[in-house]
Amino acid sequence: MTNAFAFDxxxxxxxxxxxxxxxxxxxxxxxxxxLSEKLIKAQLEATKAYTDTSMAQLRSLAAVKDAEGLKxxxxxxxxxxxxxxxxxxxxxxxxxxxxxxxxxxxxxxTESSVKQVQxxxxxxxxxxxxxxxxxxxxxx
Numbered sequence: 001m002t003n004a005f006a007f008d009x010x011x012x013x014x015x016x017x018x019x020x021x022x023x024x025x026x027x028x029x030x031x032x033x034x035l036s037e038k039l040i041k042a043q044l045e046a047t048k049a050y051t052d053t054s055m056a057q058l059r060s061l062a063a064v065k066d067a068e069g070l071k072x073x074x075x076x077x078x079x080x081x082x083x084x085x086x087x088x089x090x091x092x093x094x095x096x097x098x099x100x101x102x103x104x105x106x107x108x109x110t111e112s113s114v115k116q117v118q119x120x121x122x123x124x125x126x127x128x129x130x131x132x133x134x135x136x137x138x139x140x
Contacts, residue, residue, distance in 0.1 A: 020113075020120060024109060028106065028109055031105050031109065035098060035099075039098060042091065042094050053080065053084060057077075060073055
């Protein structure tokens with residue numbers, strides 16, 4: 001029985017395979033991991049800020065002992081709502097900026113890969129053309 005996965009790696013140009021496919025895929029994967037890390041970090045920071053604010057508000061509410069304290073708490077809620085709105089807006093802008101950065105870097109990687117493939121194809125065409133010409137010259 002023959003092993004379907006047994007092949008001679010020497011018959012493949014691994015340097016070309018590396019430069020045309022593996023390296024760009026690795027670069028894109030690294031870029032994706034970096035974006036994921038930044039998004040998770042931003043999400044954790046936002047979650048902590050929202051949690052801290054919520055806990056502070058719960059403590060303030062628990063400290064209310066009379067009508068005047070409740071009035072003061074309710075007036076403070078407007079400021080908290082304004083601060084939370086600003087925080088959410090800033091967090092959303094941060095995520096958009098990260099996504100735009102990712103899109104730009106992805107585009108650069110794609111353009112670089114396409115350029116490299118074009119150069120490789122041109123080089124292969126030149127080599128093949130040269131071989132055909134040499135064969136034709138020898139045949140005469």
